[in-house]
Amino acid sequence: MAIDDRPAPPTTAPSRRRSVPAEISRSWLLVSGTASERFDSSVRSRADQVILDIEDAVDPAAKPAARSTVAEWLTGGGDAWVRINDVTTDFWEDDVEELRGLPGLQGVMLAKTESPAQVTDTWHRLGGHTPVIALVESAVGIEESVSIAKAQGAFRLAFGSGDYRRDTGTSADTLAMAYPRSRLVVASRVGDLPGPIDGPTVGSSHPILREQSQVAVSLGLTGKLCLDTEQLPVINEVISPTPTDVAWAQDFLDDFEARGRVIRDGSDLPRLGRAQKIQRLAEAFGVEAR
Numbered sequence: 449m450a451i452d453d454r455p456a457p458p459t460t461a462p463s464r465r466r467s468v469p470a471e472i473s474r475s476w477l478l479v480s481g482t483a484s485e486r487f488d489s490s491v492r493s494r495a496d497q498v499i500l501d502i503e504d505a506v507d508p509a510a511k512p513a514a515r516s517t518v519a520e521w522l523t524g525g526g527d528a529w530v531r532i533n534d535v536t537t538d539f540w541e542d543d544v545e546e547l548r549g550l551p552g553l554q555g556v557m558l559a560k561t562e563s564p565a566q567v568t569d570t571w572h573r574l575g576g577h578t579p580v581i582a583l584v585e586s587a588v589g590i591e592e593s594v595s596i597a598k599a600q601g602a603f604r605l606a607f608g609s610g611d612y613r614r615d616t617g618t619s620a621d622t623l624a625m626a627y628p629r630s631r632l633v634v635a636s637r638v639g640d641l642p643g644p645i646d647g648p649t650v651g652s653s654h655p656i657l658r659e660q661s662q663v664a665v666s667l668g669l670t671g672k673l674c675l676d677t678e679q680l681p682v683i684n685e686v687i688s689p690t691p692t693d694v695a696w697a698q699d700f701l702d703d704f705e706a707r708g709r710v711i712r713d714g715s716d717l718p719r720l721g722r723a724q725k726i727q728r729l730a731e732a733f734g735v736e737a738r
Contacts, residue, residue: 468496468732470529470554470579471604471642474687475680476673478531478648480505481514487521491528494680499529499673502543503559511539515546522552529553531583534560535569544573555579555603560611562589564599571601579603581645585611590628597639605632605639606673609647622663633668643670650675654682661686684733689726691738697726698737 468474473496479486481502490498500521506514511533518530530547533539535558547553558570561582571580580601584593585608597605607629609620618624632644646664649657649672657679661672665687672683689697700723704716711717730736 470497472670472729472732473497474671474733475683476529476606476645476671477677477680478505478673478675479528481518481530482506482510484517484521487526487528490677491526493677494684495674495677496671496684497529497554499531499557501531502539503531503533505531508539512542515539515543519546519550522547522550525552527552527554529555529557529581531557531559532570534558535566536560540570541573544570548574548578553578555581557581557583557606559583560585560589560608561596562586563592564595564602567596567599567602571599576601581606583608584628584632586615587612590631593632593635594638597635597641599639602639602641604642604645604671605636606645606671607632607647607669610650612647622660626667629664629667629669643668645669645671645673648673648675649679652676652678654679657682658686688733688735689730691735693726694730694735695737697723697730701727 475494475496477490477493477495477498478501479490479498481500487500500518502511502514502518522528530553532543532547547556555578556570556574558567558580561567561584567580567582571578581604582596582599582602583606584590584596589596590612593605596602609625612618612628613620629646636642636644646669649660661683664672670687672687674680674683700719704720
């Protein structure tokens, strides 16, 4: 293996607003790997996680330079995920080779995942400890999602909604897109993974973003990709428990403790589980009861 003699840039790790564990992260901000001037500010934004994109956001001719730019930033104190090219391309091998072992690499998002072997091969090539988010973007990927979710190295599933529509001819209609989203939710549960990450909402309309985020939450997705920092507050709000939810959870748990943790009927255990989940998320997201 060649010795990495690239000089580390004299940068320091930018601070985040709040540290949210990746398994429950709501907002996943995609930033082009060619936009190095945005890397630091993106990490300081309201995004739970930042993904530096060296796949679809980069022209093929510019991919080697973008990969090197991202690697240098991660080596010099930066901290982010990276969306890498899919296994069938000529870029995948170079992506995993250059990113392997970099201190700031939180994990990778594997584009156009269609089999569990693609996830596991990526995981092994990265050293066997870097988490892999499988981005499912095709009919084949959706139908293989249960196997993908069970793959060694799989961390979460994500939905490449735009490419899925292009692959299948499906419209963006809520009903038309319910099946692939639900399929990823069920696959994640079967594979014992956290809830999946929804695809991005394109455009600047916050009402549409809010509506689409609410639909995703209602189907069981627990995160969302986004392309613009202005979308982050809406996504974070919609995917978080509401202050009213938190108040209900606190009241239920206080009452449960006061009665000696006695189960009264068949509805108590499901409500206890929901209250405990709301409390954990509220603490992680900084949501207070009202």
